[in-house]
Amino acid sequence: MKKILFIQKGTPYKSIGSQEGLEMLLLTSSFNFQITLLFMGDGLWQLTKNQNGERIGRKNLGAMLQSLPAFDVTSIFAEARALKERNLAINDLALPITPIDGSDISTLMRNHELIINF
Amino acid sequence: MLHMISTSPYSNDNFIRCLEICAKGDAIVLLEDGVYAALNRAQYKHKNGVKIYALQTDIQARGLSQQLAPSIIPINYERLVDLTVTHTPIQNW
Numbered sequence A: 001m002k003k004i005l006f007i008q009k010g011t012p013y014k015s016i017g018s019q020e021g022l023e024m025l026l027l028t029s030s031f032n033f034q035i036t037l038l039f040m041g042d043g044l045w046q047l048t049k050n051q052n053g054e055r056i057g058r059k060n061l062g063a064m065l066q067s068l069p070a071f072d073v074t075s076i077f078a079e080a081r082a083l084k085e086r087n088l089a090i091n092d093l094a095l096p097i098t099p100i101d102g103s104d105i106s107t108l109m110r111n112h113e114l115i116i117n118f
Numbered sequence B: 001m002l003h004m005i006s007t008s009p010y011s012n013d014n015f016i017r018c019l020e021i022c023a024k025g026d027a028i029v030l031l032e033d034g035v036y037a038a039l040n041r042a043q044y045k046h047k048n049g050v051k052i053y054a055l056q057t058d059i060q061a062r063g064l065s066q067q068l069a070p071s072i073i074p075i076n077y078e079r080l081v082d083l084t085v086t087h088t089p090i091q092n093w
Helices: A017-028 A041-047 A061-066 A080-085 A102-110 B014-021 B032-038 B056-061 B077-086
Strands: A002-008 A033-039 A075-079 A098-100 A114-117 B002-005 B027-030 B051-055 B073-075 B090-092
Touching: A002 A017, A002 A041, A017 A033, A017 A061, A033 A041, A033 A102, A041 A061, A041 A075, A041 A080, A075 A080, A080 A098, A098 A102, A102 B014, A114 B090, B002 B014, B002 B032, B014 B027, B027 B032, B027 B077, B032 B051, B032 B056, B051 B056, B051 B077, B056 B073, B073 B077
Parallel strands: A002 A033, A002 A114, A033 A075, A075 A098, B002 B027, B002 B090, B027 B051, B051 B073
Antiparallel strands: none
């Protein structure tokens, strides 16, 4: 089974990129791939709770993220350093993630056949 | 694996993050504005066992041919294609 790593690096509402990345991931999950999701840098901001994208006329990214387990996407990581930089506590995030750092990130990358960045 | 950097190191920290997490045997290709990271002025902590290549056409386009750091390996497109085959997966920073 082909392994695909999606990396979310952008803030949730600056451009449509983050939303499209997530939509692509959800679409891909309906095919026979093993999917991993990694949040890096400013992508961590997609994980805040109680988002309300509708207030600025956008789709609620936080709500989309919370549907991931229903799509069998459970392999979700977040860059530990970025969490620390932004003072984000793991329990405070919209969905369960595994913190990961440094060389573990490159190992994760190397373990996938395809890496898609958003 | 192969890391591709296409933005200037002065506009974001992609190149620095890439250097931090890359491992022995990886290759880094600087192309488009990424070639600004190939210059002989900035001090980047290169990693042992990681070769850094830079696309010649982008270097020449930007008038940087005389300013490359000695450890940078200039390449053409064919060599770039070779690298994408020999070093998988590919991370486009």
